[in-house]
Amino acid sequence: MIRILAYSKSGELHEDLPLNEIKQKRSELAWYWVDFNKPTKKEAEELYQMGFHELAIQDCLHLQQRTKLDDYEDYHFFVLNAIDQKNLRPKEIDIFQHQQYVVTFHYKEQPEIDAVWDCMKKDSNAQSLGSRYICYKIMDKVADSFFPLAEKLEDRITAIGVRPEVTGRMQKQMNELFHIRRSLLRLRHVIWPFRDLVFRITQSEHLSGKGEERRYYMDVYDYLLKLSTMIDSSRDMTSDIRDNHISLNSNRMNSIMMTLTVITTIFMPLTFIAGIYGMNFEYMPELKWHYGYFFVLGCMFAISIGMFLWFKHKGWFFKE
Amino acid sequence: MIRILAYSKSGELHEDLPLNEIKQKRSELAWYWVDFNKPTKKEAEELYQMGFHELAIQDCLHLQQRTKLDDYEDYHFFVLNAIDQKNLRPKEIDIFQHQQYVVTFHYKEQPEIDAVWDCMKKDSNAQSLGSRYICYKIMDKVADSFFPLAEKLEDRITAIGVRPEVTGRMQKQMNELFHIRRSLLRLRHVIWPFRDLVFRITQSEHLSGKGEERRYYMDVYDYLLKLSTMIDSSRDMTSDIRDNHISLNSNRMNSIMMTLTVITTIFMPLTFIAGIYGMNFEYMPELKWHYGYFFVLGCMFAISIGMFLWFKHKGWFFKE
Amino acid sequence: MIRILAYSKSGELHEDLPLNEIKQKRSELAWYWVDFNKPTKKEAEELYQMGFHELAIQDCLHLQQRTKLDDYEDYHFFVLNAIDQKNLRPKEIDIFQHQQYVVTFHYKEQPEIDAVWDCMKKDSNAQSLGSRYICYKIMDKVADSFFPLAEKLEDRITAIGVRPEVTGRMQKQMNELFHIRRSLLRLRHVIWPFRDLVFRITQSEHLSGKGEERRYYMDVYDYLLKLSTMIDSSRDMTSDIRDNHISLNSNRMNSIMMTLTVITTIFMPLTFIAGIYGMNFEYMPELKWHYGYFFVLGCMFAISIGMFLWFKHKGWFFKE
Amino acid sequence: MIRILAYSKSGELHEDLPLNEIKQKRSELAWYWVDFNKPTKKEAEELYQMGFHELAIQDCLHLQQRTKLDDYEDYHFFVLNAIDQKNLRPKEIDIFQHQQYVVTFHYKEQPEIDAVWDCMKKDSNAQSLGSRYICYKIMDKVADSFFPLAEKLEDRITAIGVRPEVTGRMQKQMNELFHIRRSLLRLRHVIWPFRDLVFRITQSEHLSGKGEERRYYMDVYDYLLKLSTMIDSSRDMTSDIRDNHISLNSNRMNSIMMTLTVITTIFMPLTFIAGIYGMNFEYMPELKWHYGYFFVLGCMFAISIGMFLWFKHKGWFFKE
Amino acid sequence: MIRILAYSKSGELHEDLPLNEIKQKRSELAWYWVDFNKPTKKEAEELYQMGFHELAIQDCLHLQQRTKLDDYEDYHFFVLNAIDQKNLRPKEIDIFQHQQYVVTFHYKEQPEIDAVWDCMKKDSNAQSLGSRYICYKIMDKVADSFFPLAEKLEDRITAIGVRPEVTGRMQKQMNELFHIRRSLLRLRHVIWPFRDLVFRITQSEHLSGKGEERRYYMDVYDYLLKLSTMIDSSRDMTSDIRDNHISLNSNRMNSIMMTLTVITTIFMPLTFIAGIYGMNFEYMPELKWHYGYFFVLGCMFAISIGMFLWFKHKGWFFKE
């Protein structure tokens, strides 16, 4: 769908201008905004009619371009990536920013653009704001949309905590950590280039205007810088949690091995002795002794006590 | 609570001036300091009355802004993060520094600001010092407050030492290491941006003044640089301790596995032989031999000695 | 084979000019392209006849030169590396770019060069395009040839998934990961220097021309930058998958060890008791008791229940 | 102790001038050197009498300042860290370098300063050398004192070698590695900032003089650069040795596990069979067979041979 | 041994000029080359007679200086490190490059210098080449000598391959990897600073001359850059191989543990049951049953089948 929002110099709002009329009426308009909202193939081809550069149009038509800013003679071409709140995949937004107009192009639903659209329609002094303000507003909304995601990931990290209780839950936690790290990586791949783009805008008087407007872009930049710190810090935390889990796991194994060794060490010789006196030789003098049985039981008891004390002394005895 | 400290040009101290009178009396005052100390929502809105920029005010009202410095026409706006001594979370301080006045804003108790407040009230030549000195003093106090934390973490690392004694304590040490690393990460996230901010101040004549004043800021910077080296070094130590623990753990396991193997290897064949002569077959000629029992005992003894010597030779015998 | 494509100033296409005639006819030609396509040793020596610098010729003759750009008096010398789609090894392409002509040199089949060759032969306004356009076209095709490889590797990473099911498949997955990482490393070693070379071209007016042509090189650069981000991100994913697999493996081992310990701990004492009453001492009072057998069975049952409950309490019992 | 070394313009050596006379005689002196050698608290306060800046004096009085260089109006203030040869802890040296005099301040014994002191006392053309030369000489001696430490650490790394022989020694080697890494970290924390300080001196004509003197500082810098490369390289070696040890350990465990499995797998079924024929059922027909015993022995032998061959085939048999 | 090669301006070659005559004849010579080839202590002291700076001479006399370039008034002083082909240790070469002469100094056999020496003696237009050409030639030969080493290491890495077959060979491979990594580290420590030195030469018109000569140095630089990429890539490969080996090892252990657990789990209860009926209680009713023995055998069979199916279901059964 192609939708158009235009303010005439006299301050009237036009929403029903067809795309092919807008060029003729350009001199009467304060500014206008053309939004290619999930355009069909045929609608997308209108971009060629609007006289944009072929390379820029191709970047629009092919998905998954990198976040960037290209300068053409009388307009700037931005590629942004918003983020899909469900699967954290980038959702491309392409923007042509001319002094008089803005053209936005996106194949996917973009609630951030809808919000700015509504705001521009209802804002009483919208006519005095220009194309630069619309771009700022879109970037601001997109930046705002990252924060809940980063915060949710931080909460999930905190929820994992430090001390896993049982082996079963531990593996679940490791898988959870893995998914969190993958999400952080995705967020990072969207936010880093966006942050660098916004920084580049703040450094260019051409793009961000003087004093006052520049401050608004600086605010978006601050926000993105804060976000990137949160994400770096979250990645560091996940590494540390994983290392701690692995060490804990290894410690448990150690402790289980000890138990196994202690049991084997105590019972193997005892069972062997019992096996000896279970043999059926005709001539085994001990078997005839009246207190032979009790004597052997006593020996077994002594051996087990001795081994217990020896383990105690070695510090090998089971302690968790 | 909003509290005000003002020195008139004649050197008198005023503590009871209401906020709305201060603008009228500005020409009579040498300097004044307004502290928004844990302000209520209504008190916080006074910031709008004081004519600050909307973006700066929003940074005050929203928590967890990043440490930064913004220049406005006739004042500077700082966001600092002191640190909560209990949980090592950042505690935001916002400062507006004008040539004639300072406005500080913080939602949490800030002992560092209270200390500077008292000092300015009692200092005999306070009147001759200006807004820039107050800012320096606050940053100096905040920087000082980091040191005991970093030192305590270093002490805890030293206390862990190198050689853990038992498995049980080892896991406690690993958890302790994990908590230390998390604390170092938190300290780092507060100190790094603060250090960079102070460096930026020392580089700007506007902010740190000439020669003499710049030296005091350089001293704060030195201090923060020393702190960041301490923290980096502590993180390196914790990594090394963790690696050492893991290797030690793996070594113990190896040694326990050997013991288990030696025992199993010695007793299994002996027990098997005893089992053989415990079978109830009617025709088992060895059972009838007069010295059969003693011969079998001798064989068992020979087998165990042989295996003992073989393990000794393989270097597998238990040594810790 | 040496093949030549030449356009006369009058727009005629010549394909049958021999190499030694071309110098004489130079003034009549708009531009020409000499392609050394898998040249024999003797054909390769023609380079000396064409008057190129000795160092450049040696770089042609020796394989595996690094990607680079050297400026000579009236021509540029490029070394590119395309990639072999089978084994991902670099396939060198050497290009001499003069204002009037292009010489390409490659010992291996290069489908990208064939494609550009055909395109130049058939393009109706080929005569107006020059040597610089041919170079751009070759680089564009080479860059395009990397994308399917990077995407296939991404698909293989996705196919591994997160949760391996059985031990046997796991090792296969680790080997697969290892091969993917090796492929990524190879791609990286071809793409990084290529990307940097293209960037250098875009920065030089001499090489990329003004405005319009520079934009086409920028587009190649964008593409390569996107590719390098994909590769970095894939490497990060493989690290995380490997770490997750290792942790899962260690967890399984832990869980198996527990099972082993539980079994040993329960049956060893029971078997020992059975061994005791299997001894053949003449005087063993319990054997005479009428309910001795049932009493011992009861004891065994009680011991096993006790140990089961103790393990349950310790949280050691088998759960996956 | 405060000691003073002064040369009059006429070339005489004075060693007994008291500190309070030196200011009056300044015009007669070529240069003088005041050394605060392990000063008492009262002696340290003499620094205030000498008119140095308060911040510099505080850096002297408080220990563990970071290595740095501060410029004051007519003198430079250096903080160096020599190293304690025993525990590798930094030992602070503070230097005030004025055109006419040097003041050194250190709370600990500094053999490097003593050596320079003796050298200045005995050198025949000492009078013609100035304060800058003394500073260079001290830094040169301090840099020289690092080398034996770095070399000793390299020797200890070489002594560990690659292939540990027994488990017991292995843990000792890991602890040794850990201590070496800690020492390397300490050396690094002293040498890096010192290297950067010397580099800064070589870049400043003010500090290192022209041509000739600068070369001497460049030589110290070369030396420190070589040292830092040695330390980096040693750290890399220790990482690699540790990784190799861990892999070796894991390999041994694997091999021990195999032995254990082979033994268990062979003897468990044999012992089970022996147990079967040790049962006391009244009706067990095999027991009556005349060659039953030998038949069972044969079966057992066949089973063990079969399993041996199967393990051989699986490549699981014990090989070290 | 000190050897001298001199060309008079008239083009004659002198090989027998003694060192002390050369200064007098300087005006008649086109250029000369003095090579201190493994000099004795006394020969080395001749450097002082030739008037070089003391610091440069000391760098010659002391071994293991870092690779560098120092500028003196009328000569340059280079320290290079060739590499010992046997043990990969650096072998220092010191070069004084003056407009008219070259002095080379080395304590060890240097085949690269011998090769250049022969070449200069035999080259027909050697007289027209100058000192700068000799330096270029030496660096070129030294750079060439690194390549076979790097390639041999790459071949050894390839020989290790990915999939180790047996435990015994695996440890050998890990030791081999460790030695390869150590060799790569040594190569790296020689090649990196050499590469940077050559780059510095190419950037200085003074050192590499204009256009043509600079190109030859650029060629050496290309070569060293290619080498450093090979070494980095080899290190990455060794890391990946090691990680793969460790994962494979851990997988084998897992699989062996499973086998052990399955065997223990199946035979322990069977052996226990056999132990029960081997007890000698007088009253054990089952022993009297006519088919008791077969019933117990049947039970044992059922238990083992049940456990087999349970393991199959759990996916724990042995698969490699």
Ligand SMILES: [Mg+2]
């Ligand atoms: Mg990116």
Ligand SMILES: [Mg+2]
């Ligand atoms: Mg960041």
Ligand SMILES: [Mg+2]
């Ligand atoms: Mg940041």
Ligand SMILES: [Mg+2]
């Ligand atoms: Mg961070």
Ligand SMILES: [Mg+2]
């Ligand atoms: Mg970390």
Ligand SMILES: [Mg+2]
């Ligand atoms: Mg930060």
Ligand SMILES: [Mg+2]
């Ligand atoms: Mg730092």
Ligand SMILES: [Mg+2]
């Ligand atoms: Mg530092």
Ligand SMILES: [Mg+2]
């Ligand atoms: Mg540091």
Ligand SMILES: [Mg+2]
């Ligand atoms: Mg460090």
Ligand SMILES: [Mg+2]
């Ligand atoms: Mg470390």
Ligand SMILES: [Mg+2]
């Ligand atoms: Mg780490």
Ligand SMILES: [Mg+2]
């Ligand atoms: Mg590369």
Ligand SMILES: [Mg+2]
């Ligand atoms: Mg990128």
Ligand SMILES: [Mg+2]
């Ligand atoms: Mg990149």
Ligand SMILES: [Mg+2]
């Ligand atoms: Mg990345």
